[in-house]
Amino acid sequence: MGTKEFQCGGHESALLDCSSASERNTCSPGTAVSLTCSELVRLVGGESRCAGALEVEHQGEWRPVEDYYYHWTLKTAGVACRKLDCGSAVSVGRRKESSWRPVWRITSDCVESGSALRECAASAYSDSFLNLTCSDKLFQPNISVSSSMYGVSGAQQQGFQVFRGSTFSISCSIQPQYPGGSFLLSSSTHNYTQPAVNHSAHFLFPAAEPAHQGNYSCVYHVSASPQDSSSESRLLSITVTGVPSDPEPFIIRAVVLLLTQLLVLLVTIGLYFYCKATRGRRLSRQEDIELDYDDLGVPAEEEGAQGAE
Incomplete structure (x- = not known):
C-alpha cells in the first residue's frame, strides 16, 4: 500500500x-x-449550531461569507446545511455591520455546480454577511421495553414477547439537543403522549392484553425556532402470548409455592402432634392422682371435700 x-x-x-x-x-x-x-464550515452567533452567520475556513483563515449580488437561495443554503448535518435550509438572510471586514465571496452558481465552498471562495471586503437558518436534523430516538419477567430488550428484529397479564413498559429516549419536547408512542391501534422529562418518557402497561400487541415506535417532537421538528425511532414489535417462551420464571414460582405449602403442612402436623401429646400427658397425670386416692382409701365424697378445702 x-x-x-x-x-x-x-x-x-x-x-x-x-x-x-x-x-x-x-x-x-x-x-x-x-x-x-470534510469542509470546515460553521454557523456562528445563532440560537443553535444550525443557525447564524455562515463562516468558511480557507487558506488557514476563518471569514464570514458574502452573498455576491444576493443570489443565494434556499437551494444554495441547503448545501451548507447538509455539510453541517443540519437538515435543510429554512431561511437565508443578510446581516449588515457598521464596518467593512475581510470576507469570502462565494457565488451561488459555483456552489450549486457541486464545487466545494472553499473552491468557490474569493477574498474580498464587505459589510454584509450571509445569515442562515437550517432545520437542525434531530437525533433518532431510542426505544426499549422492560418486563417484570423478561428484563430489558432493545429494538430488535425478532421483536419482544410478553406474557398475558404481566406488567411491561416501553421507554423512549433521545440524546439532548433541546430542552423539553414530548414523546408520542405510536402503534397501529394506539397512540400515547407524554412530556419528555430528562429527554425520556416511560409508558406503563399494568396488564398485557392481546390488544397491546403490534409494532411500536417513539416519535420525539420539539417546538424550536424557527419551526417544529420531529424524529422517529425504529420499530419495536410486541407480541402478547399465553404461553411463556421462557418457562424458568414460572418454574421458580411453582417451586416457591410448593415449598410454602409444604412448610405450612409440616407446621400444621407438628402443632397437631404437639397438642395431642400435651393432652395425653394431662390425662395420664389425672389418672395417677385418682389411683393415689384409691390406694389411700379415700371415698370419692371426701376426695371432693378435700379438693374444696
Whole structure:
C-alpha cells in the first residue's frame, strides 16, 4: 500500500498544512489508517449550531461569507446545511455591520455546480454577511421495553414477547439537543403522549392484553425556532402470548409455592402432634392422682371435700 508520511507540529488547522515526506510502502496489513475529509464550515452567533452567520475556513483563515449580488437561495443554503448535518435550509438572510471586514465571496452558481465552498471562495471586503437558518436534523430516538419477567430488550428484529397479564413498559429516549419536547408512542391501534422529562418518557402497561400487541415506535417532537421538528425511532414489535417462551420464571414460582405449602403442612402436623401429646400427658397425670386416692382409701365424697378445702 502506498502511503505518505506527515509530520505535524500541532498548530496546523489541516492535514495538508503539515510537512510531508516522500511516499513509502510502510503499512503492513491491518495497520492502515483511512482519513475522511470534510469542509470546515460553521454557523456562528445563532440560537443553535444550525443557525447564524455562515463562516468558511480557507487558506488557514476563518471569514464570514458574502452573498455576491444576493443570489443565494434556499437551494444554495441547503448545501451548507447538509455539510453541517443540519437538515435543510429554512431561511437565508443578510446581516449588515457598521464596518467593512475581510470576507469570502462565494457565488451561488459555483456552489450549486457541486464545487466545494472553499473552491468557490474569493477574498474580498464587505459589510454584509450571509445569515442562515437550517432545520437542525434531530437525533433518532431510542426505544426499549422492560418486563417484570423478561428484563430489558432493545429494538430488535425478532421483536419482544410478553406474557398475558404481566406488567411491561416501553421507554423512549433521545440524546439532548433541546430542552423539553414530548414523546408520542405510536402503534397501529394506539397512540400515547407524554412530556419528555430528562429527554425520556416511560409508558406503563399494568396488564398485557392481546390488544397491546403490534409494532411500536417513539416519535420525539420539539417546538424550536424557527419551526417544529420531529424524529422517529425504529420499530419495536410486541407480541402478547399465553404461553411463556421462557418457562424458568414460572418454574421458580411453582417451586416457591410448593415449598410454602409444604412448610405450612409440616407446621400444621407438628402443632397437631404437639397438642395431642400435651393432652395425653394431662390425662395420664389425672389418672395417677385418682389411683393415689384409691390406694389411700379415700371415698370419692371426701376426695371432693378435700379438693374444696
